[in-house]
Amino acid sequence: MDHYEKFYSRVAKSIQASEIRELLAIIKQRQDVISLAGGVPDPRTFPTDYLAKITYDIIKNKGAYALQYSETKGILEVREMLSEFLYKARGIVVDAEDIIITTGSQQGLDLIARALIDPGDVVITENPSYLAALGAFKIRGAELVGIKIDKNGMRTDVLEDTVKKLVKEGKKIKFIYTIPVAQNPAGTTMPPERKKHLIEIANQYDILILEDDPYSYFVFDDTVDIRPVKTWDTEDRVIYMSTISKILAPGLRIGWIAAPKMLTRKLELVKQYMDLHTPTLNQYIVAEAIRSGFILEHANKISPIYKEKRDAMLRAIKDYFPENVWYTEPVGGFFVFVYVNKPGFDTKKLMKVALDKYKVAYVPGKSFHTDGSGANSMRLSFSFPPPEVIEEGIRRLAEMIKNE
């Protein structure tokens, strides 16, 4: 019995230790298990020599600033660099004043959730969508409504019908959360028509859009249109967020939000109470990596590493998985999402069996869904293990799917 229970807030009471989390923590100590679970970058992609050198120089030469308290919205250097970077790399036009630096994308999600969501407000997401985003919205009391996806990402025709229905019911829709490019967990990308349609719906029904873009630097097919939804934004409705976690190093915890100026000012006021500001040193490191042009070059250099791994996973799936499995064929990102069409097949219940008997781990897919569906689904990540380990992992998983 936890005798602190009576001191907890309603938020704290609503967050329970998750079985999956506990199981995933165990995996780390199990050398015999192949993990296709966590979506962590391959550490071979970390530019350690480069980062060691620039960090040394920054502390040595600019320590009086880089080690000091700094502005809540982020140091000017990094916001200016990002303003240029977002234009050059993604065609997004934002002033340095429209950018706020966050302690990783997760803080961006939490910050926006705190600034925009009251209990009972509706947030629309893709179904399935990113687990930790759904969590951040849910602990603010959001009512999540999921829109189904196909191989071209969110079905905006379904979105339109759903919005119409919700508005008719008098619901308050605060924003539509989307990962339009190389979606987590499905790996899909919306074509330009859908991105434009999304904007039209937001304009017509007076809704904001929260666009999360962590994976667009790892899109393996040149014909895919990776332009952000924000580039079609006509009424300043799109809040765009991204991060260096995948293209430089997640351990630095640097993300950013580019939003309409008035909104950025409000986010800044809320963030102040959350951590005063994101670590100054880490911001200087990112500013330098952008300034020197290193970051884009590096992203392009490491992208083929992930392509090779995606190819290995898809090949192994084709070779080993039985007919009754439906899976996404991601154009980019870190993940393949899988549905097993077999009555009673429950990936959460099978988790222990997977670890103990088949020595393979995945993330059960139900929690990526907003509507309680997806018990028969799982997310597989190809980002961390080498190709031959991915293949063996898929082979083991195929055994489990056939036998259980």
Next chain:
Amino acid sequence: MDHYEKFYSRVAKSIQASEIRELLAIIKQRQDVISLAGGVPDPRTFPTDYLAKITYDIIKNKGAYALQYSETKGILEVREMLSEFLYKARGIVVDAEDIIITTGSQQGLDLIARALIDPGDVVITENPSYLAALGAFKIRGAELVGIKIDKNGMRTDVLEDTVKKLVKEGKKIKFIYTIPVAQNPAGTTMPPERKKHLIEIANQYDILILEDDPYSYFVFDDTVDIRPVKTWDTEDRVIYMSTISKILAPGLRIGWIAAPKMLTRKLELVKQYMDLHTPTLNQYIVAEAIRSGFILEHANKISPIYKEKRDAMLRAIKDYFPENVWYTEPVGGFFVFVYVNKPGFDTKKLMKVALDKYKVAYVPGKSFHTDGSGANSMRLSFSFPPPEVIEEGIRRLAEMIKNE
């Protein structure tokens, strides 16, 4: 007009841009103004050579870990080092499992506020107390009750009466927030009898204590008892928090909470939604600074720098301030708190005059109070400017106090 207003949550609506904040932002661009406002460390105390070297080595040799995602509660290395450090430096007995690393103390405050406070819950604090702590509790809807202080810190006799009264009224008191050593903003320290009395009250009335200890490494008088309240904790009621912001570098944003194990597990679950984890690299840096013994040695080395500045400020106050001013004589920390006994003297209203006419800045004291009092007070910080500038700042302020 902010046309995003209708999208904001109640929390966001409740946080308004503060006039003071705007004014303080302006100061930075004003070379002619002497700022006694922000409590930022003197950058001459930052060990840049040392930090540049160890950071280089960490990235170069442990980059695969130091640049990667890591555990929500903090990397094991830093929690183990802190467990030893807290015992050696402060006599606190906590296991590495009882510690959670936060992105600066501010995140610690926000995390605890989110985990413990529901709207209407009572939080007891010293009056005056730390501005940003009061803010973090208030945005969670806490009802703040302030306990007056004297030169020995919180009046625990008043605390006892207040708790009795609140309990009789049926109020739910969640915790007592205290900065027992070198208090912010008053610079006072509670003697052992008061610390013990505080524990007794918490035990008797079943309340938690949140002990914030950022300044105890800068106590300038060896006869002062700096032992934390937590060392007298008999029923696991004290949540202890501290930071390296003052003794190493605030720009790294590393703080920690040492709490009873069950509570730490809950805090970990809440933090996960806030930023996944505190930057890994920054944690490795702090682990190394503690492991090598550098950090304590360094704190002892830089403490005299702040003593000299405190002495300069108190000397100047004695020399220049008129009779009608009451001020604290801090045994440590960064601040002197001042009350001006002059009818209608309002430090917030005078802020613009102070900047434009007298070329000096301070933080108006009202927001440090829980009860709307303190319009005639201000917080003066001696941490940043050199002694001769402090003296000149006090001289200018004295002019203002006499003339306005």
